[in-house]
Amino acid sequence: MSVLVYVEQVEGKFKKSVFEAVSYAKAVADQQNTNLTAISIGNVAESELKTLGQYGASRVLNVGSEQLQQFVNQAYASVIAEAAQKEGAAIVVLSNSFSGKGLAPRIAVKLRAGLADGVTSLPKTDNGFTVTRTAFSGKAFATVSLTSAVKVISLSPNAFGVKESPADAIIENFTPDVKESDFSAVVKDIVRATDKVSLPDAEIVVSGGRGLKGPENWGMIEELAALLGAATACSKPVSDADWRPHSEHVGQTGIAISPNLYIAIGISGAIQHLAGVSSSKVIVVINKDPEAPFFKVADYGIVGDAFEVVPKLIEAVKAHKA
Amino acid sequence: MKILVCISNVPDTTTKITFTGDNTQFNTAGVQYIVNPYDEIALSRAIELCEGGKGTVTVINVGESQTEPTIRKALAIGADEAVRINAAPRDAYFTAYQIAEYAKTADFDMILCGRESIDYNGAQVAAMIGEFLGIPSISIIKKLEYDGSTATLEREIEGGKEVISVSGKFVASCSEGTAEPKIPNMRGIMSARTKPLSVADAKEIEQLSSILHFETPPPRGTVKLVPAEETAKLVDLLHNEAKVI
Numbered sequence: 237m238s239v240l241v242y243v244e245q246v247e248g249k250f251k252k253s254v255f256e257a258v259s260y261a262k263a264v265a266d267q268q269n270t271n272l273t274a275i276s277i278g279n280v281a282e283s284e285l286k287t288l289g290q291y292g293a294s295r296v297l298n299v300g301s302e303q304l305q306q307f308v309n310q311a312y313a314s315v316i317a318e319a320a321q322k323e324g325a326a327i328v329v330l331s332n333s334f335s336g337k338g339l340a341p342r343i344a345v346k347l348r349a350g351l352a353d354g355v356t357s358l359p360k361t362d363n364g365f366t367v368t369r370t371a372f373s374g375k376a377f378a379t380v381s382l383t384s385a386v387k388v389i390s391l392s393p394n395a396f397g398v399k400e401s402p403a404d405a406i407i408e409n410f411t412p413d414v415k416e417s418d419f420s421a422v423v424k425d426i427v428r429a430t431d432k433v434s435l436p437d438a439e440i441v442v443s444g445g446r447g448l449k450g451p452e453n454w455g456m457i458e459e460l461a462a463l464l465g466a467a468t469a470c471s472k473p474v475s476d477a478d479w480r481p482h483s484e485h486v487g488q489t490g491i492a493i494s495p496n497l498y499i500a501i502g503i504s505g506a507i508q509h510l511a512g513v514s515s516s517k518v519i520v521v522i523n524k525d526p527e528a529p530f531f532k533v534a535d536y537g538i539v540g541d542a543f544e545v546v547p548k549l550i551e552a553v554k555a556h557k558a
Numbered sequence: 559m560k561i562l563v564c565i566s567n568v569p570d571t572t573t574k575i576t577f578t579g580d581n582t583q584f585n586t587a588g589v590q591y592i593v594n595p596y597d598e599i600a601l602s603r604a605i606e607l608c609e610g611g612k613g614t615v616t617v618i619n620v621g622e623s624q625t626e627p628t629i630r631k632a633l634a635i636g637a638d639e640a641v642r643i644n645a646a647p648r649d650a651y652f653t654a655y656q657i658a659e660y661a662k663t664a665d666f667d668m669i670l671c672g673r674e675s676i677d678y679n680g681a682q683v684a685a686m687i688g689e690f691l692g693i694p695s696i697s698i699i700k701k702l703e704y705d706g707s708t709a710t711l712e713r714e715i716e717g718g719k720e721v722i723s724v725s726g727k728f729v730a731s732c733s734e735g736t737a738e739p740k741i742p743n744m745r746g747i748m749s750a751r752t753k754p755l756s757v758a759d760a761k762e763i764e765q766l767s768s769i770l771h772f773e774t775p776p777p778r779g780t781v782k783l784v785p786a787e788e789t790a791k792l793v794d795l796l797h798n799e800a801k802v803i
């Protein structure tokens with residue numbers, strides 16, 4: 237019996253969401269009085285693998301196989317399930333990233349494991365095994381009972397935080413039994429804007445709506461975001477009109493996010509928009525209409541014209557940083 | 559070409575979410591049901607790929623008889639035929655198993671789902687179908703081209719996109735960008751009434767998870783308004799009071 241956490245690498249590095257998943261998995265392992273093992277797939281330097289020890293991984297299984305350099309969910313699921321079986325892992329944890337979403341369900345089927353995804357809190361074990369996850373696009377939380385012997389938990393970004401519990405991680409090579417049939421999907425190309433903060437795991441998000449009038453006015457949104465180390469987002473009509481890419485659209489039919497701070501500028505706060513952002517910890521709304529529904533769910537607000545308020549806010553943030 | 563599109567029946571996006579039975583059941587009173595918005599995108603792409611007699615689109619739903627209006631809506635949008643697996647979906651594992659078992663009975667070139675259902679938001683069904691059938695699954699795509707044997711898909715990744723090519727059968731879950739959702743026209747609505755909708759029994763499979771109860775998020779306090787000229791005060795509040803910057 238142990239806990240296994242899958243640590244997703246991007247170009248050989250781990251991101252904050254991975255350290256969150258390891259911190260969470262360590263807390264789960266402590267609950268179960270067992271140790272935490274991590275599994276990494278792809279080319280990652282030993283020094284990077286060692287950092288997982290800081291968050292409580294006592295062993296790291298390193299799968300460096302040439303064939304597995306690129307993420308193919310079918311093949312990665314086979315490797316992780318194989319490791320879980322060899323380790324006798326009762327609980328498999330991973331982060332609910334884009335790749336995690338394609339991976340967790342396959343692992344669950346292989347292990348005949350109950351799967352809870354978008355999980356926001358530690359399991360409760362006083363009455364079976366239950367976890368809380370988001371449902372109805374953030375309009376509710378559901379308590380899910382996992383009744384299978386093996387369980388898979390996919391953790392929501394920004395829900396648990398990073399917690400240090402230093403251990404010395406022992407790195408071991410793990411050679412999986414790879415099947416040719418797992419590789420019928422082939423990755424042809426990866427395009428990644430490395431200079432931008434990625435939206436799903438951003439701690440701060442600056443978002444613009446139709447109130448900004450046109451794509452030419454996004455300069456100030458990007459400037460504010462860059463100053464705050466934030467990702468940029470938008471409402472649906474904005475991406476529908478191609479002012480911004482679809483990948484920035486948040487809400488019920490876009491990405492659901494839960495940053496520490498969400499700044500909504502020129503967005504009315506329609507129910508479908510709120511669905512994807514209401515689990516943000518702090519919400520700031522800037523809107524010229526004092527009756528905009530968004531103010532009802534905001535923590536802080538400024539009633540005013542974005543074209544006057546945002547430049548002043550940029551100055552204020554600059555002054556604060558100086 | 560034969561395409562299977564998985565359709566879930568979900569509460570309209572404006573629904574106020576409440577619960578009954580001591581918060582154990584979603585309150586369906588007065589709720590309007592729709593085709594899950596992402597499934598509409600998947601269906602629209604399937605119809606585009608089959609246009610001009612290039613193929614047929616079958617929609618499948620795992621649900622009890624009350625989902626039939628939603629299935630008819632999918633037929634009105636342009637699907638050729640529909641199948642309903644007669645069971646209340648218990649969880650994604652159950653639903654995906656039913657769809658995979660049905661898919662084994664017919665020779666589909668691809669199976670399209672939505673990226674997630676907007677009620678339980680599992681984003682699980684598509685990849686589970688892939689695993690049950692032992693075929694590739696590509697989650698959260700925003701583009702799908704098909705030349706009759708090889709598909710080229712674009713999948714969303716953090717901060718970018720990945721281009722994937724698949725020869726042979728596959729499952730994909732569609733998000734925005736894959737297609738513009740089609741709106742049923744009068745002819746579609748008329749013909750939907752007579753298009754075939756068959757009903758099949760569900761197969762038994764073990765239950766691995768269940769929802770015990772729901773909670774709605776605690777209401778936020780009232781908003782603290784800051785005058786428009788005092789942006790420095792807002793920054794101060796965010797730093798010292800909310801501690802988020």
Ligand SMILES: Cc1cc2nc3c(=O)[nH]c(=O)nc-3n(C[C@H](O)[C@H](O)[C@H](O)COP(=O)(O)OP(=O)(O)OC[C@H]3O[C@@H](n4cnc5c(N)ncnc54)[C@H](O)[C@@H]3O)c2cc1C
Nearest residue numbers: 445446447471472487488489490502503504509524525542
């Ligand atoms: C099935 C379905 C799914 C949907 N899914 C989503 C979703 O996922 N995400 C989403 O965002 N929407 C979604 N919508 C759309 C949603 O209903 C709203 O139409 C949309 O969120 C409105 O976008 P907006 O707030 O940018 O624009 P508007 O509603 O037009 O609001 C613009 C706001 O800007 C303010 N404003 C104007 N000028 C200024 C200025 N100079 N300074 C400051 N403020 C200004 C106005 O007061 C107004 O409040 C969905 C709708 C449907 C039917």
Ligand SMILES: Nc1ncnc2c1ncn2[C@@H]1O[C@H](COP(=O)(O)O)[C@@H](O)[C@H]1O
Nearest residue numbers: 564565620671672674675680681682683
């Ligand atoms: N009951 C169902 N019947 C048919 N397809 C479904 C059902 N539930 C979910 N799906 C499909 O699976 C996708 C993902 O759903 P989920 O895993 O529940 O988020 C949906 O967009 C549908 O395409």
